[in-house]
Amino acid sequence: MHQITPGPQIGQAVYETIREAICDGLMPPDTRVIQDDLAQRLGVSRQPVHLALQQLRREGFLTETGRRGLVVAPIDTEFARELYEFRAALDRAAAIAAARNATRADRARGEQIIRTGRAAVADGDLGAMATADYAFHGFIYQLSGNRLIEQAARMNWHHVRRSIMLLAERPTKLGPFWDEHDEILQAVVSGDAAAAGQLAQGHAIDSCKVLARLRDDARGAGGKTPAEADAAG
Numbered sequence: 001m002h003q004i005t006p007g008p009q010i011g012q013a014v015y016e017t018i019r020e021a022i023c024d025g026l027m028p029p030d031t032r033v034i035q036d037d038l039a040q041r042l043g044v045s046r047q048p049v050h051l052a053l054q055q056l057r058r059e060g061f062l063t064e065t066g067r068r069g070l071v072v073a074p075i076d077t078e079f080a081r082e083l084y085e086f087r088a089a090l091d092r093a094a095a096i097a098a099a100r101n102a103t104r105a106d107r108a109r110g111e112q113i114i115r116t117g118r119a120a121v122a123d124g125d126l127g128a129m130a131t132a133d134y135a136f137h138g139f140i141y142q143l144s145g146n147r148l149i150e151q152a153a154r155m156n157w158h159h160v161r162r163s164i165m166l167l168a169e170r171p172t173k174l175g176p177f178w179d180e181h182d183e184i185l186q187a188v189v190s191g192d193a194a195a196a197g198q199l200a201q202g203h204a205i206d207s208c209k210v211l212a213r214l215r216d217d218a219r220g221a222g223g224k225t226p227a228e229a230d231a232a233g
Contacts, residue, residue: 001017004043010044011052014044014048014049015048015056018052019056019061022061022062022162023159029073029074032069033062033069033072034069035049061073061158075162077212079159083156083159083208084204084205085208087156087204089201090153091200092201093146093149094137094141094144095187095200095201096193096196097144097149098140098141098188099187099190099191099197100193101144102191106143107185111182113135114182116128118178120132121178130161134157134161136181174210177203177207180199184203187199
């Protein structure tokens with residue numbers, strides 16, 4: 001984590017920096033979160049760190065463990081299932097609306113995002129792949145023309161990114177995601193709302209199953225992903 005330059009938005013900057021460290025796997029599940037240490041690392045006072053940690057706890061990124069204090073929360077299987085069920089419904093609605101609004105010019109933009117995602121998979125870059133994944137879905141949300149869909153997706157994206165970044169496997173295993181993205185795009189730009197909705201919903205459901213399977217495989221006999229094992233020492 002980098003030190004934060006003092007300013008009027010320092011509280012938000014502290015919150016976002018800690019959240020990104022959690023979502024990018026720099027602070028894996030079960031990492032003990034010590035307020036004074038974070039304040040020193042970020043070069044800020046304790047107050048904005050305290051407020052940021054309380055907000056992150058409310059949002060489910062941190063959990064209270066009693067004597068150990070705050071730790072980074074595990075990726076709860078039930079929460080992940082609920083998250084992707086929500087995404088399935090949201091993505092279906094977004095794709096249907098996007099198919100009614102898309103123009104020919106939107107095809108090129110969507111195809112460029114897909115090329116970026118495929119390149120990230122080929123390079124084994126999970127961070128770049130997660131960013132491209134959000135860029136693609138954000139593109140569909142924007143095309144929907146529904147601000148509430150965009151807002152709801154933005155609120156939950158960080159949990160989705162975190163589930164991707166905790167995978168131990170190289171992202172080549174996630175290559176089929178981009179084939180599904182391409183199918184969604186083609187349905188959207190061709191104006192086939194029914195197909196677009198069905199494909200988007202199916203993609204979210206399939207994604208949940210794939211991520212869960214990869215996470216279980218990554219834990220292996222030790223019961224932890226490499227990211228979790230690193231945190232344990």
